[in-house]
Amino acid sequence: MRFKIYSIFLLAICYAADPRLYLDPYSAAVQRIDKRTTSIAHPAIVPKDTANEGIPEAESPVEDSTQPDNNVQSSLKKRATPEDLYSVQKDAPLELVQISIPPNAPSLSNYIYYIYEKSAGEGIYIYVIDRGVAHPDFMHPHNTEGRDAIQRELPRNRRRPAIQTDLSKKKGEHPEVDDALNSHGTEVAIKALGIKFGAAKEAILIPVKIGEYNRAETSHGVFAAWHDIQTKGARRARRSIVVMSIGSVFPENLNDEFTREMSGLISHLQYLGVPFVTTSGNFAQEFWHGQQRINIDTVPAIIAARGNPISVIGNVDFQGNFWSTSQRGPLLTASAGGLSATTLDKYGMKADATGTSVADV
Numbered sequence: 001m002r003f004k005i006y007s008i009f010l011l012a013i014c015y016a017a018d019p020r021l022y023l024d025p026y027s028a029a030v031q032r033i034d035k036r037t038t039s040i041a042h043p044a045i046v047p048k049d050t051a052n053e054g055i056p057e058a059e060s061p062v063e064d065s066t067q068p069d070n071n072v073q074s075s076l077k078k079r080a081t082p083e084d085l086y087s088v089q090k091d092a093p094l095e096l097v098q099i100s101i102p103p104n105a106p107s108l109s110n111y112i113y114y115i116y117e118k119s120a121g122e123g124i125y126i127y128v129i130d131r132g133v134a135h136p137d138f139m140h141p142h143n144t145e146g147r148d149a150i151q152r153e154l155p156r157n158r159r160r161p162a163i164q165t166d167l168s169k170k171k172g173e174h175p176e177v178d179d180a181l182n183s184h185g186t187e188v189a190i191k192a193l194g195i196k197f198g199a200a201k202e203a204i205l206i207p208v209k210i211g212e213y214n215r216a217e218t219s220h221g222v223f224a225a226w227h228d229i230q231t232k233g234a235r236r237a238r239r240s241i242v243v244m245s246i247g248s249v250f251p252e253n254l255n256d257e258f259t260r261e262m263s264g265l266i267s268h269l270q271y272l273g274v275p276f277v278t279t280s281g282n283f284a285q286e287f288w289h290g291q292q293r294i295n296i297d298t299v300p301a302i303i304a305a306r307g308n309p310i311s312v313i314g315n316v317d318f319q320g321n322f323w324s325t326s327q328r329g330p331l332l333t334a335s336a337g338g339l340s341a342t343t344l345d346k347y348g349m350k351a352d353a354t355g356t357s358v359a360d361v
Helices: 010-017 019-023 071-078 093-096 145-155 166-170 186-193 215-232 234-240 257-271 301-306
Strands: 005-006 032-033 039-042 085-089 115-117 127-131 204-208 240-243 246-247 278-281 311-316 334-337 341-344 348-353 355-360
Touching: 093 115, 093 334, 093 341, 127 186, 127 215, 145 341, 166 215, 186 204, 186 341, 186 348, 204 215, 215 234, 215 240, 215 246, 215 257, 234 240, 257 278, 257 301
Parallel strands: 127 204, 127 240, 240 278, 278 311, 311 334
Antiparallel strands: 005 246, 005 355, 032 039, 085 115, 341 348
16 A cells, blocks of 8 residues: 655644644744844843843743752743843754744745744654654764764754564664655654754654554554553653654545544543644645545544544645645644755755655555
């Protein structure tokens, strides 16, 4: 059976950087450079040159109930300034700049910086279900430039050992190698939490390696992620997000056994409080039995119709218009820029993720 692999879109990853962004993209975590004052504008912080009585105290993030209260840390948080809380990336790819500008910005060309919280993704575990993610220690020894590039984007201290499905193990695949011909797992992971090209820069990567792109293995990948999170306990569950940017090619039936099985697995994740993010599909210009496939019709995206609160992300261009092939409809959660997104392939070479790639099984 043929499966199509979708590139992950930035809004989904920004959920991991700050869950509040998912609910309101511009009131919680979207900032910009004010060209008149070169200061950071944020709803909770007054820019320096407009504050009459100095910068107000920044709101302290919610403390984890399992962590002891620390008066010194609390004091430091109260004194935090915009410079303490935010970073400016001057060499960011355009799709990152796009998510940090005001919603009423007349033109993206007026903005050149990516403004983000220094703690974006801190303490968050991102499970990426795919055919593996490149690890610098297991790349070709002569490819020193590529190994260095992967290490810069996905540092060793920001990743945990990969999880494998039984099929991947039986095939003798190395857990830390990207076995997709198109480097899809590596490209997705770097857009999720790459130091230069990613959004949740402080997050921790956990690859979930499946043995093939097919129905059974995608289900096994979701099960593997759930099992690891469930085994680690409630604290891990509160800090995890599962990203599966792969899905079926043909329209699926909600009552199909495979669909019901996948729905049950995702329900187990959501029972633990773990967000599940997937893509809407790229078949809006294709036809099935004479009908154009504009609306979402693939698994796992259609599982949202079964009452599962999964995040289904569509694709828009840099002007905010739907990409012509991006599927949409009532099951769509949100859309974000995903055209020609800058990332690295599994060899450490710079690559542009154009939205879709195909694997035949």
